[in-house]
Amino acid sequence: MDGQVLRMSGVMVRRGDAELLRDVEWTVEEDERWVVLGPNGAGKTTLLSVAATQTAATSGEVSVLGEPLAAADIGELRPLIGFAGAAVANRVPDSSVVLDLVISASYGYLGRFGEEYGTPDLSRARALLTAWGVGALAERRFGSLSEGERKRVLIARSLMADPELLLLDEPAAGLDLGGREDLLRRLANLAGDIDAPALVVVSHHVEEIPPGFTHGLLIREGAVVAAGPLEQVMTGENLGETFGLPVKVERAGERWSARSA
Numbered sequence: 001m002d003g004q005v006l007r008m009s010g011v012m013v014r015r016g017d018a019e020l021l022r023d024v025e026w027t028v029e030e031d032e033r034w035v036v037l038g039p040n041g042a043g044k045t046t047l048l049s050v051a052a053t054q055t056a057a058t059s060g061e062v063s064v065l066g067e068p069l070a071a072a073d074i075g076e077l078r079p080l081i082g083f084a085g086a087a088v089a090n091r092v093p094d095s096s097v098v099l100d101l102v103i104s105a106s107y108g109y110l111g112r113f114g115e116e117y118g119t120p121d122l123s124r125a126r127a128l129l130t131a132w133g134v135g136a137l138a139e140r141r142f143g144s145l146s147e148g149e150r151k152r153v154l155i156a157r158s159l160m161a162d163p164e165l166l167l168l169d170e171p172a173a174g175l176d177l178g179g180r181e182d183l184l185r186r187l188a189n190l191a192g193d194i195d196a197p198a199l200v201v202v203s204h205h206v207e208e209i210p211p212g213f214t215h216g217l218l219i220r221e222g223a224v225v226a227a228g229p230l231e232q233v234m235t236g237e238n239l240g241e242t243f244g245l246p247v248k249v250e251r252a253g254e255r256w257s258a259r260s261a
């Protein structure tokens with residue numbers, strides 16, 4: 001696989017006359033932690049969905065975990081890709097028991113359908129829930145959880161199958177300040193873990209870049225504005241072009257902030 005977990009070249013996604021992605025060039029290496037930033041409707045979710053093998057590119061080449069998707073067995077690849085976001089949350093029945101939801105991810109299912117799991121799977125599911133601060137919610141119904149609790153449960157679920165690529169779509173959206181900071185701390189821990197998968201996190205806000213993240217991709221109207229190491233990408237000029245207004249960017253330690261200039 002030569003260290004590349006994701007490669008897109010000339011990727012287009014079209015729906016009718018609309019170009020959701022335009023000529024995207026992007027490579028993610030296994031030790032990299034990426035944030036994808038852009039305004040509403042920029043194409044971030046579409047980009048993640050292509051990487052997750054859920055949306056096919058209209059044209060261009062996509063390789064995931066070294067496999068060109070045009071020739072790959074998608075069914076074999078999918079368990080190696082962890083994916084959490086609204087697209088997953090919206091498909092979870094409110095009645096799903098949290099532990100079942102997490103453990104069934106080891107089979108690529110979204111909920112338990114009578115299959116039996118061994119003690120190692122149960123222990124791993126409980127350990128992941130505990131690691132994401134929601135261990136006490138294992139027996140609760142998904143529909144009874146708060147927004148922040150749901151997000152953490154779905155991240156725990158996305159890690160259940162020990163993926164090589166983890167894609168998180170707006171994990172901090174809708175969280176209060178404490179919830180956001182707690183999530184960022186956990187994502188920073190994951191980023192610093194050498195055994196963790198390659199990470200890609202989508203966000204609208206530079207304040208939500210977790211410490212330890214290494215790279216950024218800025219996207220506007222389906223086209224990549226800039227992609228590379230955070231220090232190079234996170235300029236006022238690039239962010240201004242991405243969000244369509246003059247932007248002042250500041251860095252304090254490993255945290256970023258931005259406001260209109």
Ligand SMILES: Nc1ncnc2c1ncn2[C@@H]1O[C@H](COP(=O)(O)OP(=O)(O)OP(=O)(O)O)[C@@H](O)[C@H]1O
Pocket residue numbers: 015016018020038039040041042043044045046047204
């Ligand atoms: N089937 C479709 N036909 C036409 N346009 C579509 C279709 N699906 C999505 N779009 C458009 O593609 C664009 C990109 O959508 P996408 O969800 O990828 O953006 P996003 O950057 O994730 O946005 P947000 O930050 O608001 O979640 C949007 O303008 C959306 O309306």
